[in-house]
Amino acid sequence: MSQLKIVLDGESLITPDAMAGGTAAGDYEHFDEQLAIGRGEIALMLELARQRSERAEDPRSIIDYVAGALHDIRSRFHPNVWKALVPVVQRHPVSAFFLQDPFTRWSFEKPRGYSGDAHLLDFIYGHPDAADEIAAATPTGKALYDYTKDASSSVAVRERRDLLTRYVDQVADARGAETEILTIASGHLREADRSVALREQRLKRWIALDQDPLSVGSVARNFQGTCVEAVNGSVRSILNGKQKLGQFDFIYAAGLYDYLAENVAVKLTQKCLQMLKPGGLFLFANFAEGIRVEGYMETFMNWELLWRNEADMWRIVNASIDRNTVEPQVWFGENRNIVYGTLQLRT
Numbered sequence: 522m523s524q525l526k527i528v529l530d531g532e533s534l535i536t537p538d539a540m541a542g543g544t545a546a547g548d549y550e551h552f553d554e555q556l557a558i559g560r561g562e563i564a565l566m567l568e569l570a571r572q573r574s575e576r577a578e579d580p581r582s583i584i585d586y587v588a589g590a591l592h593d594i595r596s597r598f599h600p601n602v603w604k605a606l607v608p609v610v611q612r613h614p615v616s617a618f619f620l621q622d623p624f625t626r627w628s629f630e631k632p633r634g635y636s637g638d639a640h641l642l643d644f645i646y647g648h649p650d651a652a653d654e655i656a657a658a659t660p661t662g663k664a665l666y667d668y669t670k671d672a673s674s675s676v677a678v679r680e681r682r683d684l685l686t687r688y689v690d691q692v693a694d695a696r697g698a699e700t701e702i703l704t705i706a707s708g709h710l711r712e713a714d715r716s717v718a719l720r721e722q723r724l725k726r727w728i729a730l731d732q733d734p735l736s737v738g739s740v741a742r743n744f745q746g747t748c749v750e751a752v753n754g755s756v757r758s759i760l761n762g763k764q765k766l767g768q769f770d771f772i773y774a775a776g777l778y779d780y781l782a783e784n785v786a787v788k789l790t791q792k793c794l795q796m797l798k799p800g801g802l803f804l805f806a807n808f809a810e811g812i813r814v815e816g817y818m819e820t821f822m823n824w825e826l827l828w829r830n831e832a833d834m835w836r837i838v839n840a841s842i843d844r845n846t847v848e849p850q851v852w853f854g855e856n857r858n859i860v861y862g863t864l865q866l867r868t
């Protein structure tokens with residue numbers, strides 16, 4: 522996991538400022554010298570990108586070059602140096618070129634005040650709710666979006682949505698008409714759009730919990746008349762017991778653990794296991810460490826996450842479970858951009 526020294530409490534929302542902290546150099550003795558080298562590399566690379574944009578080269582090829590170069594730089598430099606390079610990238614004049622992409626711009630500007638809101642995900646899902654912003658983009662912006670919407674991270678998020686739909690339907694098939702689902706950090710609950718079990722009214726209830734009242738309102742409107750209940754709540758309110766939600770057959774959180782410090786992630790996992798009925802299933806997802814677009818996401822998108830590898834996931838799992846009662850698995854999605862933990866209560 523990233524070496525950021527942060528303690529997020531499960532309620533405060535993530536902004537890049539919240540992720541920063543400590544002095545830039547930290548305990549890295551070659552910081553100044555490496556920062557100077559990094560600045561030089563960044564300046565050269567972004568100047569080349571700027572020239573290519575002035576020559577009206579294909580924006581898809583320019584963004585691919587920059588994303589690859591940022592990935593390379595991020596992987597070669599110490600995390601403290603990379604952290605100091607992020608604002609250097611963001612302040613470069615070429616950022617105006619990338620911010621023509623409506624997806625990049627929404628992420629960078631954070632109109633809802635925090636990173637990773639549900640509308641941002643609608644750009645990834647290609648949902649009609651994001652269509653106006655895409656239609657209003659410049660031709661360059663549209664070409665850039667054509668790239669970002671199909672970046673490996675976006676492909677993995679769409680796979681995650683479809684996978685969640687399948688899990689819900691499989692749990693409903695296996696557990697019958699009493700099936701109760703809890704989605705934590707539901708956003709707009711887009712995975713419910715294609716759920717056969719929901720459409721055929723084979724679920725008893727599906728609680729969609731999120732801290733953002735706008736997203737809660739959207740779920741309440743879109744799923745009016747179904748068994749979906751939109752609930753305004755946070756990780757904190759679940760952990761402190763203020764939210765008495767009952768027992769569930771399937772509980773999951775996607776797009777949330779990426780923002781939770783390990784101690785909070787463990788507490789939430791433990792709490793979710795307590796809220797499962799016998800034989801129930803808990804799933805959590807996290808963006809994987811080392812994906813190709815993480816440098817672009819952290820700079821031009823200003824979207825900083827806690828990337829996790831398999832060992833990080835296993836640490837959360839092992840600190841949360843009793844192996845006598847829980848069957849754990851950690852596995853990757855198809856393109857390995859998202860890593861999943863599934864915890865099945867033994868019967």
Ligand SMILES: C[S@@+](CC[C@H](N)C(=O)[O-])C[C@H]1O[C@@H](n2cnc3c(N)ncnc32)[C@H](O)[C@@H]1O
Binds near residue numbers: 638708711730776
């Ligand atoms: C990246 S979106 C994911 C939405 C949805 N799960 C999906 O996969 O499309 C993250 C969501 O987490 C919610 N969120 C962030 N921190 C939270 C917290 N501490 N408690 C509850 N919800 C939170 C945000 O409001 C946002 O809707």
